[in-house]
Amino acid sequence: MLKYILKRILIVPVLLLFVAFFVFILLNLSEADPVLQMMPAEYTQVEYDAMAARFGLDKPLLVQFGNWVVNAVQGDFGISYKTKGPVSGDVLYRIPISWNLALITTLLMIVIGVPLGALCAVKQYSTFDNITNVLAKFMGSIPGFWLGLMLIQVFSIKLGWFPTFGMKGWRSWVLPVFTFLLPYLANYLRQVRSAMLDCIRQDYVRTARSKGAKESVVIYRDALRNALLPIITLTGGIFASMIGGAVMIEKVFAFPGIGYKILEGINNRDMPTILACTMILSLFTIGAQLVIDISYALVDPRIRATFAGKKKVKKLDAVKATGGGE
Amino acid sequence: MKRKAWKLIAGCLVTVMIFASLAGCANKEPAQTSGDANTDAVTPEGKDAVVETVKGGEDASGGTTDVEPTGIQAGTSFRFWTNYDLPVYLPWIDNRGTALCLQVYDNLLVKYKGNSDDIRCNIAESYTISEDGLVYDFILKKDVYFTNGNQVTSKDFIATWDAVTKYQPRGVANVKSYEAKGDYELVVTLNAPSASFLYELPTQSVYGVVDHTLIEKYGMEDNRAAVGCGPYYIESYVSGEKFVLKANPNYHNPERAPHIETCEVVIIPDVNTAMLALENGEIDCMNTVNIEVYNTLVDMGWDIHIVEDRVNPFWLNVRQVDLFKDIRVREALAHMIDWQAVTDLVYDGMYPVAGSYWGDGVGSYPYSDKYTYDPQLGIKMLQDAGYKLEDIKFTILADPDFTDMEVAIVSQLNELGLVNVDTVTYDGATCYGMLKSGTYEVFPCHNGYGLESPLTPFTMGMLENGTQPVMFLKEANPEAFEKAMELYNSANTAATWDSYVDYVSQLTNLVQEEVLALGGVKVMRFFAVGSKYKGVYISPISGYMEFNHLWVDEG
Numbered sequence: 001m002l003k004y005i006l007k008r009i010l011i012v013p014v015l016l017l018f019v020a021f022f023v024f025i026l027l028n029l030s031e032a033d034p035v036l037q038m039m040p041a042e043y044t045q046v047e048y049d050a051m052a053a054r055f056g057l058d059k060p061l062l063v064q065f066g067n068w069v070v071n072a073v074q075g076d077f078g079i080s081y082k083t084k085g086p087v088s089g090d091v092l093y094r095i096p097i098s099w100n101l102a103l104i105t106t107l108l109m110i111v112i113g114v115p116l117g118a119l120c121a122v123k124q125y126s127t128f129d130n131i132t133n134v135l136a137k138f139m140g141s142i143p144g145f146w147l148g149l150m151l152i153q154v155f156s157i158k159l160g161w162f163p164t165f166g167m168k169g170w171r172s173w174v175l176p177v178f179t180f181l182l183p184y185l186a187n188y189l190r191q192v193r194s195a196m197l198d199c200i201r202q203d204y205v206r207t208a209r210s211k212g213a214k215e216s217v218v219i220y221r222d223a224l225r226n227a228l229l230p231i232i233t234l235t236g237g238i239f240a241s242m243i244g245g246a247v248m249i250e251k252v253f254a255f256p257g258i259g260y261k262i263l264e265g266i267n268n269r270d271m272p273t274i275l276a277c278t279m280i281l282s283l284f285t286i287g288a289q290l291v292i293d294i295s296y297a298l299v300d301p302r303i304r305a306t307f308a309g310k311k312k313v314k315k316l317d318a319v320k321a322t323g324g325g326e
Numbered sequence: 327m328k329r330k331a332w333k334l335i336a337g338c339l340v341t342v343m344i345f346a347s348l349a350g351c352a353n354k355e356p357a358q359t360s361g362d363a364n365t366d367a368v369t370p371e372g373k374d375a376v377v378e379t380v381k382g383g384e385d386a387s388g389g390t391t392d393v394e395p396t397g398i399q400a401g402t403s404f405r406f407w408t409n410y411d412l413p414v415y416l417p418w419i420d421n422r423g424t425a426l427c428l429q430v431y432d433n434l435l436v437k438y439k440g441n442s443d444d445i446r447c448n449i450a451e452s453y454t455i456s457e458d459g460l461v462y463d464f465i466l467k468k469d470v471y472f473t474n475g476n477q478v479t480s481k482d483f484i485a486t487w488d489a490v491t492k493y494q495p496r497g498v499a500n501v502k503s504y505e506a507k508g509d510y511e512l513v514v515t516l517n518a519p520s521a522s523f524l525y526e527l528p529t530q531s532v533y534g535v536v537d538h539t540l541i542e543k544y545g546m547e548d549n550r551a552a553v554g555c556g557p558y559y560i561e562s563y564v565s566g567e568k569f570v571l572k573a574n575p576n577y578h579n580p581e582r583a584p585h586i587e588t589c590e591v592v593i594i595p596d597v598n599t600a601m602l603a604l605e606n607g608e609i610d611c612m613n614t615v616n617i618e619v620y621n622t623l624v625d626m627g628w629d630i631h632i633v634e635d636r637v638n639p640f641w642l643n644v645r646q647v648d649l650f651k652d653i654r655v656r657e658a659l660a661h662m663i664d665w666q667a668v669t670d671l672v673y674d675g676m677y678p679v680a681g682s683y684w685g686d687g688v689g690s691y692p693y694s695d696k697y698t699y700d701p702q703l704g705i706k707m708l709q710d711a712g713y714k715l716e717d718i719k720f721t722i723l724a725d726p727d728f729t730d731m732e733v734a735i736v737s738q739l740n741e742l743g744l745v746n747v748d749t750v751t752y753d754g755a756t757c758y759g760m761l762k763s764g765t766y767e768v769f770p771c772h773n774g775y776g777l778e779s780p781l782t783p784f785t786m787g788m789l790e791n792g793t794q795p796v797m798f799l800k801e802a803n804p805e806a807f808e809k810a811m812e813l814y815n816s817a818n819t820a821a822t823w824d825s826y827v828d829y830v831s832q833l834t835n836l837v838q839e840e841v842l843a844l845g846g847v848k849v850m851r852f853f854a855v856g857s858k859y860k861g862v863y864i865s866p867i868s869g870y871m872e873f874n875h876l877w878v879d880e881g
Contacts, residue, residue, distance in 0.1 A: 036762070036793070047495060084493055085414025085547050093565045145596075152602050164603045165594050166567055254594040256411070256566020264410075267755040 004297070008290050012283075017069070019282040020275065024065050027271045034081050034271060055079060068275065077276035082268040091261060091276045097167070098257035099284075101249070102242035104173065105180045109188050110235060117192025118224055121200060132189070140186035148179040148252040165254035176253040180246055184238060191234055195227040202226070229300055236292035244281040394861060395585050395877050398573045402878045403588040404859060406871070407600050407612040411566050411593050416552050417486075417534040418493040424531040425870045426591055429571060431534020431554035434464050434483075434512075435527050436582065440865035440872055442777045445528055448579055449478060449535065449555070459519030459821045460502075466510040470578045472537045473559040480506035485538030489546045497532040500818075518819040521826035525778040529868065557584040557874035568592045571873070585861070585877035604628070604854060613853040613869065615727065617673045620852040628854040634687065634866045635851045636772035637680040639843035640722065640735075641787075644798035646767050647720050651802060654711040655718070656841040660697050662704035662742055663735055669847045672730045677847040683775075683783075683834055685848040688867075689827035690780040694838040697845035701742050715743035722749040723766040725757040731847070732770075764795040770846060771796065777867050780830045781817050788814070788837075797842050810836050 035052045052058040055078075056067055068078065077087040120129045155175060156164040162171045199205060200223050208218045243258065250260040258277055265273030297303045412420050417427040436448040447453070450464040470478040487504050490497050500523065502515045516523060527533055540551040552560060555578065558571035569591040573584035592609050594600045597619060603609045605626055614620060615635060623630060642650045642659075649655050665679040680686070681693045708715065724732040732749040739747040752760070760766045773783035773794050787796035788810065800807040810833055817829035837843075851869045855862050861875040 079547070080413070083413050083420045085419055090411075090413040090565055149598055149602070152599065157602060157606050160606075164606050164608055165599050166592070166608075167564075251595045252599050254567070254592075254596070254599060256564075256593075260595060261566075267753065269755065269759065 005290075005294060008293060012286050012290070015286050016279060016282055020069065020072070020279055021065060023275060023278045024068070025061075027274060028061055030269070034269070037269060038081055038084075055081075072276075072279065077279075078272035080270050080273050082265075082270045082273070087272045087276045091258065091273065091280065094256055094258045094261055095280060097255060098243045098246060098250075098259060101173070101176060101180065101246055101255065101257060102239055104177050105184065105242060106235065106239045108177065108181050109185050109238070113185050113188040114192055114224075114228075114231070117189040118196050118219070118227070120189065120193040121196030122219060124197065129193075136186040136190055138186075139182045142183065144179055144183060145248045145252050147182065148175065148249060151175045151179055152252075167255065172253075176246075176249050176255055179252070180242070180249045184242070188234070188238070192227070192231055195230050196223060199223040199227040225299070229296065232295050232299065233292055236288045236295075240281075240285040240288035243284045244277070394875075397583070397585070398575060398587050399585050399878055399880070400587055402586045403590065404586045404611070404873060404876055405590045405592050405609040406873070407604070407609045408591055408593055409595050409597065409600070412569075413565060414547060414549060415560065415563065415569070416489070416536065416546065416549070417531045417554075418489045418497075419547065421494065421532070424868075426569060426571075427531030427534050427554075428556070428870060429558045429589070429873050430552070430556045430560055431531065431536060432470075432556045432579075433528050433533050433535070434466075435524065436579075437528045437865065438581065439863045439875060440870065442525065442529075442865075445524060446581070448528070448582070459521075460516050462514040462516070462523070464512045464514070466512065467578060468510055470555055471576060472553050472555045473574055473576075474537060474540075474553050476537050476539060478535060478555050479509040480512045481509070482535050482538045483512050485541045486533070486535050489536070489541065490532045492546065494532045497530050519821050520818070521820045521823040522779050522781065525823065529776070529778045529865075557582055558589060561588075566593060582872075582874050584874040586873060589873045589876075601626075610856040610859065611854060611871070613851055613871075615849050615851050617676065620676075621674075623852065623854045629857050631853040631855060631862055631864065632676075633851045633853065633864045633869055634685065635849040635869060636775050636867055637683060637685040637846045637848050638728070638770040638772050639680075639683045639846045640768055640770045641773075641796035641843045642798075642841075643764065643767050643769070643796075644801045644842075645764060645795075649713075649718060649720070650798075652711065653802065653841060654707055655713065656802075657696060658704040658707035658711070659718075659739075660704075660841050660844050661700045661707070662739060662744070663697075663844055664699045664701075664738060665697075665845060665847055666699070667738070668731055668734045671734050673847070677850055680846050680848045683838060683843060683846075684780065688777060688780065690830040690834055692831050692835040692838065694835070696838060696841050705742060716746055718744045719746035720748075720767045722747070722768040722770075723757055723760060724749050724751040724770075725754045726751060727754075728770055761794050761796070768844070769796070775867070777865075780827065781814070781833075784810075784814055784830075784833060784837075797837055799837060799840060799842060802842065803840055806836060806840055 034055070035048060035057050038051055038055075049058065056064055059067070071078065075088055075092075077091060079085065080087050080090075083090075116132060120132050123129050152164050152175060155161045162175050166172060200219075202223075205218060205222050208222045209215070213222075244262065245259060246255070246257055247259040247263050249255065250257040251263075258280060262274060262277035262281070264270070265277060408425075410422060412423045412426065414420060415423055415426065415430075417423070417431045432449050434448060434450040434453070435445050438444040438446050449466055449470050451467045453462060453464045455462055466478065466480060466483075468477075472478060472482075484504065484506050487498060487501075491501075500516050500518065500520050502517045504512065504514045507513055534554055534556070536551060537553045540553055544551040549563070555574070557574055557577050557579075559574050561570045561572040563569050571589040571591065573587050573589075577583050592603075594603060594609070597614065597616070600609065600612050601619065601622060604612050604623075612623075614623075620630065642656060644650045666675075669675055669677045669679060678685075681697070682691045684691050686693075705715065708718065722732045722736060729749075729751045732751075736747055736749045757766075757769070761769055761771060771794070773787045773796055774785075775783050784797065786792045786794040788799060790800075799810055813829050813833040813836065817826050817833065820826035820829055851864075853862070853864060853871065858879050859876050860879050861877050863872045863875045864870065865872075
C-alpha cells in the first residue's frame with residue numbers, strides 16, 4: 001500500500017513537468033510577441049534587445065523553459081509582463097482563498113448532497129424525490145453570475161444580512177459559497193441518487209434484506225458504502241475543478257482567487273502569470289486524484305485485498321524459494 | 327398515475343414560484359433620461375439627479391457656497407471603486423495605477439485641480455529653462471519629507487528616474503540626462519526642445535518621487551519601497567481587495583492638502599456588483615463610460631458628474647483592405663455614416679458627434695467638413711469612382727464596449743446598399759492584440775490621445791515602428807506622409823506650447839483631409855459620487871479624480 005502511494009507521489013513532478021511544457025509551448029505558439037508587448041511606442045532595436053535579455057526572452061525556447069523550471073522549483077515564477085512585478089507573491093496569496101472557497105463548498109455539497117441523494121433513491125418516485133429532482137434541475141440550470149447578483153439583491157440590498165462583495169469576515173463567504181454550491185449540488189445529488197439506485201438493486205442488498213437485516217443497516221452499510229465509490233471520484237474531481245473554476249464567483253463577489261487571476265493573465269497575454277496559475281491548478285488536480293486513489297483503497301476492501309494479496313503471494317514465493325513451504 | 331401527475335404539477339408550481347420571487351428582486355428598469363447632457367435627468371422617485379459637464383479645473387460638486395476645510399477631517403472616509411488590481415504599486419511599474427500614484431507620489435510640478443492650463447510648482451520651488459529649451463533647472467523645496475520621515479532631495483529624483491528609464495522608457499524618451507547638483511537642485515537635459523515636457527511632467531505618475539534609500543534597500547520591484555511624499559500614503563494593501571490610503575498630516579503643499587482622513591480604493595472586477603455595492607453604501611463613487619450603467623445610476627438617484635473623454639475615430643487599415651487605398655472610397659464612406667443618429671440611438675444623444683478626431687474644446691482640434699452626413703453624395707462618389715456598392719467589403723472590429731455603436735453603423739451602411747460591410751466583436755485583449763499587430767480592417771480607438779501629449783497618437787499610429795498602427799498615410803499618400811513627418815518633427819521640437827499645439831493641429835488636419843478614419847463620437851465619462859462629498863475635481867480626458875481636494879459636507 002505504502003509503495004503504491006509512493007509510486008503515485010513520484011509521478012506528480014513528472015506530470016507537472018509535462019503540463020508545464022505543454023502550456024509553455026502552447027503560449028509560445030501564439031502570435032503575440034511578449035517583448036513587443038512591453039515596449040514603449042517608440043523603441044530602438046537596442047532597447048528591444050535589452051528588454052528581451054532582461055526577461056530572458058532572447059534565449060532559445062528550451063533554455064527559457066529550463067530556466068523557468070529551475071526558478072519555479074525555488075518558488076520564483078518570474079516577472080509579470082503586465083505588472084512588471086514578481087508573480088509568485090500575488091499568485092500564492094490567492095491560493096488559500098480559492099482553496100477555502102472550494103473546500104467549504106465541497107464539504108457542504110457532501111453534507112447536503114449525499115443524504116439527500118440517498119433519500120431520493122430510497123424513496124424513488126415519491127413526492128420528495130420528484131420535488132428534489134425538479135429543484136435540482138432548476139438549480140443546475142441557473143447561470144452562476146445571475147444567481148450571485150440575485151442573491152446580492154435579496155440578502156445584501158433588501159435584507160442587509162451580508163456584504164455585497166469582498167472579504168469582510170465570515171459573512172462575506174455565505175453568498176459566494178451558496179452561489180457556487182447550488183449548481184454543483186444539483187448535479188451531485190442526482191449522481192448520488194443514481195449511484196444509490198444502482199446499488200439498491202444489487203443482489204447483495206436483496207440478500208441482506210432477506211437475512212432480516214434492518215432497513216437502515218442495509219441502506220447505510222450495504223448500499224450507501226458501495227455507492228460511495230463512484231461518488232468519491234466525482235467529489236475529488238469537482239473539488240479540483242472548483243479551485244480554478246470559480247472565475248465568475250470570484251468576479252461577481254470580488255473574491256481575489258486564482259481563477260480570476262488566470263483569466264486576467266490570459267486577457268493580458270501575461271505568460272508568467274498563466275504558467276504560475278496553471279501549475280498550481282495542475283498540482284491541485286493531480287493532488288486531488290492522488291487523494292481519490294488513496295481513499296479508494298481505504299473505502300474499497302477489494303483494493304486493499306489486492307495489495308494484501310500481492311504481499312501474501314510474494315511472501316509465499318519467498319517461502320517457496322527457500323524451501324520452507326514443504 | 328393520477329397521483330404522479332399531481333406531484334409533477336406541484337413540483338412545477340414550486341419551481342415557478344421560486345423563479346418568480348427571484349425575478350421580482352431584480353433591478354427596476356433604468357429611467358429614461360433627457361438627450362441633452364447639460365439638462366437634469368429625473369428619476370422615477372421624482373428626485374432630480376444633478377447632471378453637469380465638468381471642464382478641467384471646475385468644481386464638479388456644484389457647491390460654490392460651501393467652504394473647504396483647512397485640515398484633515400477626522401473620521402471621514404471615501405471609498406473609490408476600481409475594477410483592477412495593482413499587485414506592485416511603485417509608480418514606474420504599472421501605468422494603470424496613475425490615479426492612485428498621483429495621490430501617493432508627488433511630482434516636481436502639479437496640474438492644479440486637474441486643470442491642464444494651471445501648472446504650478448509643487449516639490450520644485452522654482453525652475454528655469456535655458457534659452458535653447460534643452461536644459462531645465464529645478465530648485466527643490468527644503469521642507470518636503472517622505473511619509474517615513476526622510477527628507478526629499480535630488481538624490482531621490484535620480485533614483486526614481488533611473489527606475490523610470492528602466493521600466494517606462496517612454497516616460498523619459500526625450501530626456502538625455504538628469505543630474506543632481508547638491509541636495510536641492512535637479513538639472514534635466516532634453517534631446518531636443520519639447521514644449522510638452524512641462525505639461526507631461528505633472529501628469530505622468532511615473533515621475534512621482536520615491537525615497538531612494540528604500541529603492542537601494544529593497545530594489546525597484548518591491549512594495550516596501552513604495553513610500554512617497556504625496557497627500558496620501560498607502561497604509562495597507564490587500565491583494566485583489568483594496569488599498570487603504572491615509573491622509574498625510576505633514577503634507578508640504580497647503581494648496582493640495584488632503585481633507586478626507588481615509589480613502590479606500592476598492593477592487594471590484596464586476597461592474598454590476600459595483601453598482602449594487604454603491605446602492606448598498608459599501609462604496610461612495612464609481613465611474614463608467616457605459617450608458618446603460620449611467621442610466622441605472624440615474625435611476626438610483628445618484629449625483630452624476632459628466633466628464634469629457636476622448637473621441638475614438640474609426641481608423642481604416644489601408645494595408646489590409648485594398649479599397650481603402652483609394653481616397654474616393656474613404657471620402658465616400660465618411661459621408662455615409664449618420665453619427666447623430668448613432669449617438670441618438672445608442673447613447674441617448676449624450677455622446678456628441680465629433681467634428682475632428684480629437685473632439686472640440688482641445689488645442690489641437692481642427693474642424694473638418696469631410697465627415698458631414700450626405701449618403702447620396704457618398705453613393706454617387708462610389709459610383710463615379712467605378713465601384714458597385716456590393717464591391718465595398720470590410721469588417722469593423724469591435725470591442726464589447728463599442729459593439730452597439732458598430733452594429734448601428736453597419737446597419738446604416740447595409741441599408742444604403744453596402745451589404746458586404748460587417749462587424750465582429752472580440753474581447754478587449756484580442757482587439758488590442760489585433761490593433762498592435764495591425765491585423766484589423768477598421769477599428770475605433772483614440773490611440774493614446776491626451777491633453778498633455780496630443781502628438782502621441784501620431785507617434786504610436788503613424789511612425790514606421792509605432793506600436794499601434796492606425797494612420798497609414800505612407801501607403802495612402804506618400805507625398806502627404808512626407809509633409810506629415812515634417813510637421814511631426816516640428817511639433818516634437820517646438821519651443822513653445824502654442825507652436826507645438828499648432829503643429830499637431832496642422833498634422834491632424836492633414837490626416838483628416840486624407841480621411842484616414844471615418845469620424846466618431848466623443849465619449850463621456852460618468853462619475854457617481856455621494857452627495858455629501860464636495861470638492862470633486864476630475865481631469866477631463868484622463869479622468870483622474872483628485873482625492874486630496876475632496877471633503878465631507880458635515881452639515
